Amino acid sequence: xxxxxxxxxxxxxxxxxxxxxxxxxxxxxxxxxxxxxxxxxxxxxxxxxxxxxxxxxxxxxxxxxxxxxxxxxxxxxxxxxxxxxxxxxxxxxxxxxxxxxxxxxxxxxxx
Amino acid sequence: xxxxxxxxxxxxxxxxxxxxxxxxxxxxxxxxxxxxxxxxxxxxxxxxxxxxxxxxxxxxxxxxxxxxxxxxxxxxxxxxxxxxxxxxxxxxxxxxxxxxxxxxxxxxxxxxxx
Numbered sequence: 001x002x003x004x005x006x007x008x009x010x011x012x013x014x015x016x017x018x019x020x021x022x023x024x025x026x027x028x029x030x031x032x033x034x035x036x037x038x039x040x041x042x043x044x045x046x047x048x049x050x051x052x053x054x055x056x057x058x059x060x061x062x063x064x065x066x067x068x069x070x071x072x073x074x075x076x077x078x079x080x081x082x083x084x085x086x087x088x089x090x091x092x093x094x095x096x097x098x099x100x101x102x103x104x105x106x107x108x109x110x111x
Numbered sequence: 112x113x114x115x116x117x118x119x120x121x122x123x124x125x126x127x128x129x130x131x132x133x134x135x136x137x138x139x140x141x142x143x144x145x146x147x148x149x150x151x152x153x154x155x156x157x158x159x160x161x162x163x164x165x166x167x168x169x170x171x172x173x174x175x176x177x178x179x180x181x182x183x184x185x186x187x188x189x190x191x192x193x194x195x196x197x198x199x200x201x202x203x204x205x206x207x208x209x210x211x212x213x214x215x216x217x218x219x220x221x222x223x224x225x
Contacts, residue, residue: 093210
């Protein structure tokens with residue numbers, strides 16, 4: 001079936017560390033790929049998206065590149081801040097299918 | 112700013128007492144969704160409206176209903192809440208119901224069932 005596999009958390013990093021959260025997707029067709037962020041007690045916010053192979057989405061210092069050859073959309077940030085502490089969801093959208101989410105990765109940044 | 116608004120942010124109800132959650136949007140999007148989210152799990156789609164067309168997910172319990180009286184508003188009705196229905200309920204909108212369309216989420220309503 002259509003799915004998204006996301007790096008399991010929780011992930012704890014020190015401030016200014018480099019962040020990678022892995023995400024892979026099933027390769028049926030050419031889906032759009034999304035990263036959503038959920039701060040404590042809040043709804044999901046779109047962080048970035050990419051709609052075709054080799055596109056790079058970027059926002060607030062976060063980046064993710066749509067890699068068709070590895071069916072991946074890993075989220076990266078060069079220097080994390082305490083305010084980046086949240087749950088991150090990778091998601092896949094395709095055709096008329098409902099949006100498929102990964103299981104979420106809880107990120108905690110310590111000062 | 113265009114946005115998705117949910118009221119109330121926190122709702123407490125009693126076991127078996129009907130409750131209604133509301134969502135409004137200023138984005139003028141065609142599609143409105145309702146998701147249930149438990150304990151930082153991924154959101155689970157309950158149903159969505161494309162304009163006035165209602166689309167229910169196969170595994171959504173009959174206890175959950177929805178109404179969309181106009182483009183801007185959509186309601187989630189839980190007819191007889193059980194303890195297992197305690198969760199965060201998220202409303203989202205998108206321009207169309209294509210997979211490539213970005214969904215925009217509201218802040219959520221956290222439902223407690225006593």
